[in-house]
Amino acid sequence: MDGPVATTPTRGDTRFSDIIYEKIVSMIADGRFPVNERLPSEQNLAALLGASRPVVREALERLRNDDLIVSRKGSGSYVRQRPDRSILQQVPVGSLADVQRFFEFRAGLEASAAELAARNWQAVDRTRISDAILALEKCLERGDLGADEDFALHEAIAIASGNQFHATVRTLFRPHFSIGQSVTRSLSLKRPPHHVREVQGEHTAIVEAIFSRNEQAAHDAMKNHILMARARMFQGVGS
Known part of the structure; x- marks a missing residue:
């Protein structure tokens, strides 16, 4: 019997915040944002990545959930670990x-x-x-x-x-x-x-x-x- 077939996601199915999320992951993996260093502000990240602040904020929340970054009250977000580029x-x-x-x-x-x-x-x-x-x-x-x-x-x-x-x-x-x-x-x-x-x-x-x-x-x-x-x-x- 024919039925739905799951496929890997494509860019057309992807939310813009996921693209921004992946760009930040790439920058961390490349060492552009080093471990223990503070990330740019939401406003600066938005300008750097060509996205709105709400989109950047959503991407950062995912990064926190994935333990890639950590927030420090009154100081901003810091890189917690560097994933392998592969x-x-x-x-x-x-x-x-x-x-x-x-x-x-x-x-x-x-x-x-x-x-x-x-x-x-x-x-x-x-x-x-x-x-x-x-x-x-x-x-x-x-x-x-x-x-x-x-x-x-x-x-x-x-x-x-x-x-x-x-x-x-x-x-x-x-x-x-x-x-x-x-x-x-x-x-x-x-x-x-x-x-x-x-x-x-x-x-x-x-x-x-x-x-x-x-x-x-x-x-x-x-x-x-x-x-x-x-x-x-x-x-x-x-x-």
Whole structure:
């Protein structure tokens, strides 16, 4: 049966504040706005970027939510961390803000799927999940990206939920899932090995909670994993 097909966002679908958001991220990543330095005022940013102050204000609020900048009362906004430039090369122009929003969406969705999986998994689900996390472990040992294997693990958990809509959502929005997972995993490969191992530890915690039928632990472990992935998008790769 034919149905809606999700695609990656294009510039035509993008709000102007998202374009401004991405321009500021680029300037931070390039070092034009250094870490711990104060950003220009809203008025000066508006003039620099060719946008209105309300648009700049909205972009800055997103940057605060993403922990890229921090506000200091009576002093202005300061750069908190410098993301790796490569994230801007891996997402469609103007869609970086949507990638972050999709992580927010995933946090609730996949936590619910993991909780249901802990309650409902069957023997076939256990085999599918076990095979998926083993395949991901082998990717780590080889130093491979593992984005497809990462997707397969999360998909196996969605199927184990016993609610077909969790699997359907993953099909409809596969490009969105894939972009986020590819970016975060590629960044992990540029970081010291212990970072990659920490991510796999998060996966292991999810799987162990599911197999022990601990619904709350599975929910919490998955939500933590997705929110940590969102945070890792903008962390530097040097440490």
